[in-house]
Amino acid sequence: MQIRWPRCRALTYDAGMGLPNESNTDDLTLSQRQAVEHKEGPLLILAGPGSGKTRVITRRIARLVDSGVDPREILAITFTNKAAKEMASRVDRLLPGSRVWVSTFHRFCSRLLRMRGQAVGLQPNFSIFDTQDQRGVIKRVLTGLNVDAVHYPPAKIGALISNAKNNLQTAEAYRRRFSESVGNHAQAVVAKAYPEYQKLLLVSNAVDFDDLLLHVVTMLAENPELRRQLDERYRYVLVDEYQDTNLAQYQIVNALSQDSQNLCVTGDPDQSIYGWRGAKIDNILRFEADYPQAAVVRLEENFRSTPQILETADNLISHNVYRKAKTLITDNADGDPVELRTLRDSQREAEMLAADIRDCVERGENKWSDFAVMYRVNALSREIERAFGRFRIPFQVAAGLAFYERAEVKDVLAHLRLIHNPHDQEAFLRIVNRPARGIGKTTLKRLTAWAAANGFSFLEAAAQAAEHPQLTKRAVNSLVAFAETMNELVQTQFDGVAELTEAVLARTGYAEQWRGSTGEQDLQRLANVEELLTATRQFDDQWGDESTLDAFLETTSLAGETDNLDDERGQVTLLTLHAAKGLEFPVVFIIALEQNLIPHERSLKGDDPRELEEERRLLFVGMTRAMRRLVLTRAHRRDVRGKSLISIPSPFLVEFSPQQVADADDAAFGWDRVENESQEVPDDESAEQFVETARPAVNEAGGRPMLTTAAELLNGTRRSVEMPVGFTVGMSVRHPRYGLGTVMSVDGFSKRRTVTVAFEDPDHQETFVADKCPLQPVGLSKGGG
DNA sequence: GGCCAGTGTCTTTTT
DNA sequence: GACACTGGCC
Numbered sequence: 001m002q003i004r005w006p007r008c009r010a011l012t013y014d015a016g017m018g019l020p021n022e023s024n025t026d027d028l029t030l031s032q033r034q035a036v037e038h039k040e041g042p043l044l045i046l047a048g049p050g051s052g053k054t055r056v057i058t059r060r061i062a063r064l065v066d067s068g069v070d071p072r073e074i075l076a077i078t079f080t081n082k083a084a085k086e087m088a089s090r091v092d093r094l095l096p097g098s099r100v101w102v103s104t105f106h107r108f109c110s111r112l113l114r115m116r117g118q119a120v121g122l123q124p125n126f127s128i129f130d131t132q133d134q135r136g137v138i139k140r141v142l143t144g145l146n147v148d149a150v151h152y153p154p155a156k157i158g159a160l161i162s163n164a165k166n167n168l169q170t171a172e173a174y175r176r177r178f179s180e181s182v183g184n185h186a187q188a189v190v191a192k193a194y195p196e197y198q199k200l201l202l203v204s205n206a207v208d209f210d211d212l213l214l215h216v217v218t219m220l221a222e223n224p225e226l227r228r229q230l231d232e233r234y235r236y237v238l239v240d241e242y243q244d245t246n247l248a249q250y251q252i253v254n255a256l257s258q259d260s261q262n263l264c265v266t267g268d269p270d271q272s273i274y275g276w277r278g279a280k281i282d283n284i285l286r287f288e289a290d291y292p293q294a295a296v297v298r299l300e301e302n303f304r305s306t307p308q309i310l311e312t313a314d315n316l317i318s319h320n321v322y323r324k325a326k327t328l329i330t331d332n333a334d335g336d337p338v339e340l341r342t343l344r345d346s347q348r349e350a351e352m353l354a355a356d357i358r359d360c361v362e363r364g365e366n367k368w369s370d371f372a373v374m375y376r377v378n379a380l381s382r383e384i385e386r387a388f389g390r391f392r393i394p395f396q397v398a399a400g401l402a403f404y405e406r407a408e409v410k411d412v413l414a415h416l417r418l419i420h421n422p423h424d425q426e427a428f429l430r431i432v433n434r435p436a437r438g439i440g441k442t443t444l445k446r447l448t449a450w451a452a453a454n455g456f457s458f459l460e461a462a463a464q465a466a467e468h469p470q471l472t473k474r475a476v477n478s479l480v481a482f483a484e485t486m487n488e489l490v491q492t493q494f495d496g497v498a499e500l501t502e503a504v505l506a507r508t509g510y511a512e513q514w515r516g517s518t519g520e521q522d523l524q525r526l527a528n529v530e531e532l533l534t535a536t537r538q539f540d541d542q543w544g545d546e547s548t549l550d551a552f553l554e555t556t557s558l559a560g561e562t563d564n565l566d567d568e569r570g571q572v573t574l575l576t577l578h579a580a581k582g583l584e585f586p587v588v589f590i591i592a593l594e595q596n597l598i599p600h601e602r603s604l605k606g607d608d609p610r611e612l613e614e615e616r617r618l619l620f621v622g623m624t625r626a627m628r629r630l631v632l633t634r635a636h637r638r639d640v641r642g643k644s645l646i647s648i649p650s651p652f653l654v655e656f657s658p659q660q661v662a663d664a665d666d667a668a669f670g671w672d673r674v675e676n677e678s679q680e681v682p683d684d685e686s687a688e689q690f691v692e693t694a695r696p697a698v699n700e701a702g703g704r705p706m707l708t709t710a711a712e713l714l715n716g717t718r719r720s721v722e723m724p725v726g727f728t729v730g731m732s733v734r735h736p737r738y739g740l741g742t743v744m745s746v747d748g749f750s751k752r753r754t755v756t757v758a759f760e761d762p763d764h765q766e767t768f769v770a771d772k773c774p775l776q777p778v779g780l781s782k783g784g785g
Numbered sequence: 786g787g788c789c790a791g792t793g794t795c796t797t798t799t800t
Numbered sequence: 801g802a803c804a805c806t807g808g809c810c
Contacts, residue, residue: 079799079800080799080800081800104800106800130800131799150794150805209799209800210800274798274799276798276799277798376797376798377797378796378798379797379801433786436787438787474786557800558800576799578797578798597797600798602797639801640796641795641796641801643801786810787810788808788809788810789809790806790807791807793804793805794802794805795803796802796803
């Protein structure tokens with residue numbers, strides 16, 4: 001996603017001037033200039049939100065090159081692909097054609113391991129296992145160890161292994177430390193499973209995400225000559241978001257910055273939000289101790305947000321004890337106060353957002369892409385998605401199942417993986433019976449045991465299946481045919497990844513299973529496979545002769561969920577608070593400011609106050625994404641795990657003072673009575689009558705009077721927006737499964753309101769609950785999707 | 786071996 | 801509410 005650069009005096013330059021000369025730093029503030037002009041030696045840039053950090057880094061790179069540094073000696077490392085892409089394109093704008101390497105940690109390590117991985121037992125064509133693959137391996141390990149998978153869920157064991165790896169504990173070290181442990185059963189299981197897991201990865205010639213880093217750490221530690229070479233090769237190392245580095249990443253960065261200590265790290269301890277993934281906020285806090293000659297530059301002027309937003313965020317974050325105090329200042333013009341809106345339930349919360357956004361766009365104040373909706377957990381996006389669908393608001397979601405993780409896409413990719421790396425056991429197991437070829441559990445159990453006993457890869461074993469004494473004829477035929485198909489694909493030369501993928505589909509008949517089907521799901525699957533093909537074609541086009549299967553697979557396995565966000569297309573963006581890091585939007589909504597969500601219940605269970613501080617930082621990150629307007633919401637009632645529960649306001653709300661806005665219904669009924677399920681909720685149309693009697697809402701934040709009601713806010717939009725329950729007889733609607741239809745009748749009230757629709761298909765009539773059905777009005781609004 | 790329906794179980798955040 | 805796993809049936 002493009003990061004919009006705020007308009008501000010210090011940073012503007014005349015369009016007529018063209019690009020600034022990178023040596024000319026007149027357009028920078030004093031501290032920005034200090035950071036840009038610093039050349040040799042370690043440098044710590046403490047950059048508050050919206051302080052022009054990316055701009056400073058890219059300008060600094062440009063300046064280094066301008067002063068004679070070879071671009072190949074510069075390595076810039078980010079956490080996400082999106083950030084890397086953004087930085088690379090900005091560097092390219094300043095230095096067209098220069099080949100500065102901007103990479104994520106994982107990609108950097110992957111490249112290194114492709115070249116030098118033999119040292120840790122990896123062939124250059126190793127596979128990268130994602131979390132699903134990882135779980136598959138662990139499941140097999142646990143079965144082999146006779147460990148009850150119910151009591152020790154593979155995902156939990158996997159998390160423990162991942163934690164260990166993030167703390168640089170190898171399997172051997174872990175085993176030694178915990179194999180005798182009587183106290184903790186899980187650790188004892190991991191002590192056995194972790195070494196086995198690593199063995200299986202090696203047999204598959206594969207690594208998991210953590211291994212990418214850990215193997216590189218091992219390599220650098222065991223091979224001083226290699227470390228020295230790389231240190232010399234990358235004389236200038238820049239690391240973004242240093243506050244989020246874990247121990248492994250810290251070691252890598254340091255190993256590359258011993259002989260030439262031109263290490264520049266940027267970050268903000270207040271934005272450290274990956275502690276759960278092993279990030280050590282201490283890494284940035286102790287930088288000056290690690291590098292005593294370090295220069296320190298603070299970027300504290302904010303060019304992004306209004307003073308109101310900044311002050312609110314600052315009030316919040318100042319409640320953290322474990323931090324380096326920092327001031328946030330801005331010259332930006334005043335804006336509106338930060339609002340807190342309290343709604344009756346999560347559905348209403350979603351509708352309020354939809355109505356608000358639509359209203360702003362229709363008044364011409366904003367474009368769709370100005371808005372972002374942020375939440376703590378992905379599950380919360382559903383309600384918003386549904387409401388936006390009903391209100392016909394175009395949106396994109398940065399979450400849920402990333403494209404490359406959908407089952408059918410993973411299946412096709414598993415074929416490619418197996419072709420690339422025939423030892424990849426997870427890929428084999430995934431596709432050997434997909435589409436169904438009559439190869440079941442029993443057959444596979446025999447085959448894999450046999451392969452392990454004889455040192456075959458699974459694919460080799462399948463090819464030799466006829467030699468196996470116990471396999472049924474039918475199973476043997478299927479296995480041999482499968483192995484032959486794959487082997488032929490391995491041996492054929494293809495011109496590009498797209499051609500190979502097409503051949504895979506043609507030879508395996510994979511897509512045929514849903515061809516000709518009319519089911520919505522099957523069509524979606526076909527479309528996804530088609531989209532994957534498009535991705536391969538784009539990849540071929542982009543890389544030309546350099547387009548290799550290797551590179552394509554690496555891209556797909558390291559692709560992140562926010563990578564595909566697009567701010568050009570004119571859509572509202574829905575994303576988690578974590579995914580929001582590094583982005584900015586004119587208008588930000590943060591929903592569900594409730595106990596157990598923000599802060600998340602997991603952070604409250606343990607008694608570690610630092611976990612709570614991380615939650616506070618997370619909210620801080622979200623708030624400081626907002627440029628002009630920030631709205632926080634909470635609902636009395638929220639559906640969690642299918643149950644509707646009364647919520648408790650987030651304790652953070654008392655730490656700053658948003659302007660309180662309550663939903664009219666709730667004000668009228670009173671908070672104390674919300675629990676009464678039998679209370680019939682009035683229809684939307686009657687909401688206005690409560691406005692006058694509305695009494696101030698519960699004042700979590702210190703007694704501010706309620707100034708506006710949500711009903712008033714909704715009021716102006718009532719006419720232009722079709723409320724979801726507003727189905728009228730004769731209206732045209734669309735149902736995702738049944739297609740177009742006409743509303744025949746509307747019955748019942750409130751939650752029990754039903755709509756009967758006659759579909760185009762003659763004699764087909766269905767009745768739906770208005771609140772829940774996926775019906776969309778058709779042809780009423782000019783805007784939208 | 787494949788398919789279906791029913792049941793039990795978990796859900797933070799991500800490369 | 802979603803998914804993984806189970807058990808029963810063809």
